[in-house]
Amino acid sequence: MNGRNDRKRKNSLTLDLIRKDFKKNYFAYLLIIPVLAWYIIFCYGPMWGITIAFKNYKPLLGFAASKWVGLKYFEEFFTGPYFFRTIKNTLMLNVWGLAFGFTSPILLALLLNEVRGKVFKKTVQTITYMPHFISLVVIAGMIHIFTQSGGIITQVVDFITGTEHSSLLGYSKMFRPIYTFSGIWQNVGWDSIIYLSAMSSIDPGLYEAAEIDGAGRLRKMWHITLPQIRPTIIILFIFAVGGLMGSSHEKIILLYNSLTYDTADVIASYVYRRGLQEASYSFATAVGLVSAVINFILLWATNKIAKKYSEISIW
Amino acid sequence: MKVRHKKLLSCLLVVIFLFTMLSGCSSKNTAVNKNTSNNSGAEATKEAEPTATAEANPLAAGIAGNTAPTDEEKAMVNDTLEDSYLGDVFDTKIPNDYSAYPMDATLDVWMPSNSILASVCDDLNNQKTFAQVEKLTGIKINFIVPPLGEETTNFNLMIASGELPDIIVDAGRYTGGIAAGVADGAYMKLNDIIEKDMPNYNAWRNSDEERRVTSVLDDGTIGAVYGLAPYNEWCWFGMLIKQEALDKTGLAVPETIDEWHNFLLACKKAGYDQPLNYGSTYGQIFTGILNGAYNVWDWMYVDKDGKAAWGPAAAGAKDYLTMMQQWNKEGLFNKDWATADFNQRMAEAASPDCAVMMDSPDTMWGYWKQDNNIDFVGALNPVLNKGDKPQQTYKNFKSTGTIAAITTQCDNVEAATAFLDFAFTKKGWEIYNYGSYGDVHLINDKGLPYFPEDGLMYNDPDGQPLSNLIWKYRIHSFANIRDEHNSNPLITAKGSYSGKIREYWTSNTDDSMTMPPVSFTADESSREGELGTILSTLRNEYFAKIVMGQLPVSAYDEFLQKAKTQGLDEFVQLWQTALDRYNAR
Numbered sequence: 001m002n003g004r005n006d007r008k009r010k011n012s013l014t015l016d017l018i019r020k021d022f023k024k025n026y027f028a029y030l031l032i033i034p035v036l037a038w039y040i041i042f043c044y045g046p047m048w049g050i051t052i053a054f055k056n057y058k059p060l061l062g063f064a065a066s067k068w069v070g071l072k073y074f075e076e077f078f079t080g081p082y083f084f085r086t087i088k089n090t091l092m093l094n095v096w097g098l099a100f101g102f103t104s105p106i107l108l109a110l111l112l113n114e115v116r117g118k119v120f121k122k123t124v125q126t127i128t129y130m131p132h133f134i135s136l137v138v139i140a141g142m143i144h145i146f147t148q149s150g151g152i153i154t155q156v157v158d159f160i161t162g163t164e165h166s167s168l169l170g171y172s173k174m175f176r177p178i179y180t181f182s183g184i185w186q187n188v189g190w191d192s193i194i195y196l197s198a199m200s201s202i203d204p205g206l207y208e209a210a211e212i213d214g215a216g217r218l219r220k221m222w223h224i225t226l227p228q229i230r231p232t233i234i235i236l237f238i239f240a241v242g243g244l245m246g247s248s249h250e251k252i253i254l255l256y257n258s259l260t261y262d263t264a265d266v267i268a269s270y271v272y273r274r275g276l277q278e279a280s281y282s283f284a285t286a287v288g289l290v291s292a293v294i295n296f297i298l299l300w301a302t303n304k305i306a307k308k309y310s311e312i313s314i315w
Numbered sequence: 316m317k318v319r320h321k322k323l324l325s326c327l328l329v330v331i332f333l334f335t336m337l338s339g340c341s342s343k344n345t346a347v348n349k350n351t352s353n354n355s356g357a358e359a360t361k362e363a364e365p366t367a368t369a370e371a372n373p374l375a376a377g378i379a380g381n382t383a384p385t386d387e388e389k390a391m392v393n394d395t396l397e398d399s400y401l402g403d404v405f406d407t408k409i410p411n412d413y414s415a416y417p418m419d420a421t422l423d424v425w426m427p428s429n430s431i432l433a434s435v436c437d438d439l440n441n442q443k444t445f446a447q448v449e450k451l452t453g454i455k456i457n458f459i460v461p462p463l464g465e466e467t468t469n470f471n472l473m474i475a476s477g478e479l480p481d482i483i484v485d486a487g488r489y490t491g492g493i494a495a496g497v498a499d500g501a502y503m504k505l506n507d508i509i510e511k512d513m514p515n516y517n518a519w520r521n522s523d524e525e526r527r528v529t530s531v532l533d534d535g536t537i538g539a540v541y542g543l544a545p546y547n548e549w550c551w552f553g554m555l556i557k558q559e560a561l562d563k564t565g566l567a568v569p570e571t572i573d574e575w576h577n578f579l580l581a582c583k584k585a586g587y588d589q590p591l592n593y594g595s596t597y598g599q600i601f602t603g604i605l606n607g608a609y610n611v612w613d614w615m616y617v618d619k620d621g622k623a624a625w626g627p628a629a630a631g632a633k634d635y636l637t638m639m640q641q642w643n644k645e646g647l648f649n650k651d652w653a654t655a656d657f658n659q660r661m662a663e664a665a666s667p668d669c670a671v672m673m674d675s676p677d678t679m680w681g682y683w684k685q686d687n688n689i690d691f692v693g694a695l696n697p698v699l700n701k702g703d704k705p706q707q708t709y710k711n712f713k714s715t716g717t718i719a720a721i722t723t724q725c726d727n728v729e730a731a732t733a734f735l736d737f738a739f740t741k742k743g744w745e746i747y748n749y750g751s752y753g754d755v756h757l758i759n760d761k762g763l764p765y766f767p768e769d770g771l772m773y774n775d776p777d778g779q780p781l782s783n784l785i786w787k788y789r790i791h792s793f794a795n796i797r798d799e800h801n802s803n804p805l806i807t808a809k810g811s812y813s814g815k816i817r818e819y820w821t822s823n824t825d826d827s828m829t830m831p832p833v834s835f836t837a838d839e840s841s842r843e844g845e846l847g848t849i850l851s852t853l854r855n856e857y858f859a860k861i862v863m864g865q866l867p868v869s870a871y872d873e874f875l876q877k878a879k880t881q882g883l884d885e886f887v888q889l890w891q892t893a894l895d896r897y898n899a900r
Binding site for chain 1 (some may be wrong): 430475653655851855856858859
């Protein structure tokens with residue numbers, strides 16, 4: 001009896017709160033409408049198209065009228081001779097990406113944060129995020145030129161190893177480093193912006209207090225800056241792990257060749273080659289669905305671990 | 316309060332503005348204006364009523380061999396259907412039944428562009444040649460052009476939407492091909508329609524066995540109108556040697572593999588550091604130029620018994636790979652052959668390191684001769700033993716590769732057939748291939764059109780390169796009678812010898828092992844795609860690594876074993892079945 005009344009009161013209380021909040025901040029609610037609409041229309045709307053993974057999809061017949069084929073395409077994917085290799089390569093490229101690509105923007109942000117000279121700081125920032133705006137095809141062309149026999153990077157590698165190489169893109173050992181570090185070159189400046197903005201909101205009082213306690217630069221970095229941007233790092237890390245099974249085929253296709261298949265051929269590029277011969281939407285959807293499910297499990301697990309050890313999580 | 320409202324208002328405006336921007340950026344192509352032409356004044360404008368060919372226009376006699384036509388003569392050729400000045404220059408007479416024209420209709424035609432066409436003409440609806448065809452037939456064409464690079468997506472969206480235009484050019488894009496398009500009810504079955512309403516196409520198609528066989532489906536259905544050439548187009552890919560390399564080494568053009576080996580070694584001695592430019596990123600690793608000597612082909616071919624066979628599994632493969640590995644070790648190839656893209660290869664070609672290119676003489680005429688004044692000669696594909704006939708697997712079976720289908724939603728089939736049929740008339744052959752008369756082409760005394768040296772084709776006012784003009788003053792590829800050898804300005808230009816090289820290659824090589832354009836059923840096609848991807852991945856990887864020396868030649872056995880376990884026999888069987896059906900057409 002009592003409990004129910006209590007709950008009622010609570011409910012009306014929260015409703016009241018929401019109403020009040022809406023009245024007070026209706027502007028913020030208005031602002032979120034386009035975002036919500038975008039997600040509903042472009043992300044949730046097309047979701048039922050996933051059914052074509054279980055159908056022999058023919059565009060003219062549409063989603064509904066295409067014939068069901070059950071798990072045919074999943075079987076095709078799991079039993080193919082290159083299944084394990086493409087999975088492994090996808091994961092490995094992303095692990096490299098996590099190890100180097102994820103950490104370097106944090107490092108860059110930490111270093112930039114220590115720079116006093118305004119002009120120098122701005123210049124470095126501009127230069128580092130410039131490659132982000134160059135088209136991928138052009139970037140790949142540049143990589144081709146830098147790594148051809150006698151290219152700048154090839155000469156460096158030749159000098160270090162003491163042997164002469166032809167184009168570095170022809171060695172399967174070289175593919176992951178080339179892919180990862182060119183990715184860093186492309187995105188490090190852009191990705192560091194979010195950390196810099198997180199650092200700019202740190203209370204200067206904290207630094208002053210630390211200085212009074214006699215902390216040097218490195219100490220301040222370690223004990224103040226890093227803990228203060230920890231939530232940002234963790235959340236971005238959870239998202240990054242959620243993308244472990246994903247990879248875009250564009251850059252790979254521009255850089256790989258038959259000599260580097262064994263490290264470079266990922267799920268996306270294999271499906272792309274398969275699609276060249278016929279538009280196999282159903283097959284591609286089935287593969288995409290498998291990747292999405294694995295990604296979701298990874299995301300969920302990482303989120304859980306993060307919650308347990310740091311109380312920071314997406315949900 | 317007031318300030319609040321102002322803020323709200325401006326914010327809303329921004330949101331609205333954003334939405335209009337987002338939605339407005341791609342509506343250009345989707346709006347198909349069905350402008351039904353006014354039939355009210357059918358006899359209002361009969362300015363240039365084409366005359367029937369019953370009696371020849373007296374002006375026509377003075378066209379052949381005329382190098383300075385009068386305006387009257389130009390108008391006669393460009394604006395009427397008179398064609399008696401055109402000679403019968405091919406083995407087969409081109410039909411000329413113009414009874415369907417003029418016709419008053421409007422058609423929606425979906426047609427993909429390409430980078431060259433887009434660079435000379437921003438809107439297909441303003442393309443000179445098509446405009447002239449519209450004038451001659453009376454049929455107005457409303458072109459729907461997908462954005463460059465998004466043709467596939469655009470095509471499939473169009474099919475999925477169920478809103479089809481009257482005609483689709485490049486109809487083979489349909490998943491599963493023309494057969495699937497007809498079976499799914501997207502394309503019309505044209506057998507009776509062609510018999511009845513397309514006298515020119517019907518006659519042209521049936522005038523030659525190859526033209527007939529390649530333009531029909533296995534079960535006898537005709538699902539589209541296929542571009543058909545008067546002859547087999549020359550092959551366009553092979554060995555090209557810099558003349559200076561022959562001079563420096565003092566050797567004759569090599570014929571056998573051993574002679575080639577000696578020649579390349581001599582080139583290396585003469586200072587060509589990477590004598591043979593051999594790429595793989597776009598397929599030259601398997602063009603059959605070198606492997607053909609060992610009877611090893613890139614992919615599917617027809618063996619001596621007329622059976623389908625998979626090239627990489629042929630008996631000579633190990634010998635071929637041994638040779639390649641050795642040449643690679645001796646540094647006879649360009650160092651980066653496995654990774655070089657097109658631009659890199661062209662840069663290498665012009666450098667003093669390169670003596671021989673494997674490429675197209677049309678391309679190299681531009682890069683070598685025009686840009687760098689490097690003379691070159693074409694060499695036949697190498698053979699193993701002196702006196703053998705060189706072989707290659709390029710044959711185009713008299714088809715242009717462009718296919719146009721009439722959709723099931725076409726509301727004026729008569730106009731659609733008349734428009735497509737015009738491309739197979741004599742006049743259509745002249746206009747599509749050679750553009751307009753007087754400014755772009757003239758007619759020689761045999762009745763064959765040509766581009767005069769002082770004409771627009773070689774003196775473009777915008778200074779566009781010749782390689783682009785193939786789409787500016789004429790139509791380079793369409794469902795028509797494509798006359799590549801006489802009307803491609805790159806071949807006919809003064810000083811160009813790429814046509815000669817191509818002709819020499821074609822007439823001196825054996826192409827009997829070429830796999831004809833067979834077709835698969837929907838189920839076969841999906842299985843073929845699956846196995847084909849597996850096998851091509853396997854082949855590319857093993858062959859490239861063996862040539863590079865990253866694997867020993869003995870790894871070939873392992874490769875063959877893998878190919879067998881991964882369904883090679885089933886794959887070959889699929890092709891055999893399709894080949895049997897093709898032979899029975």
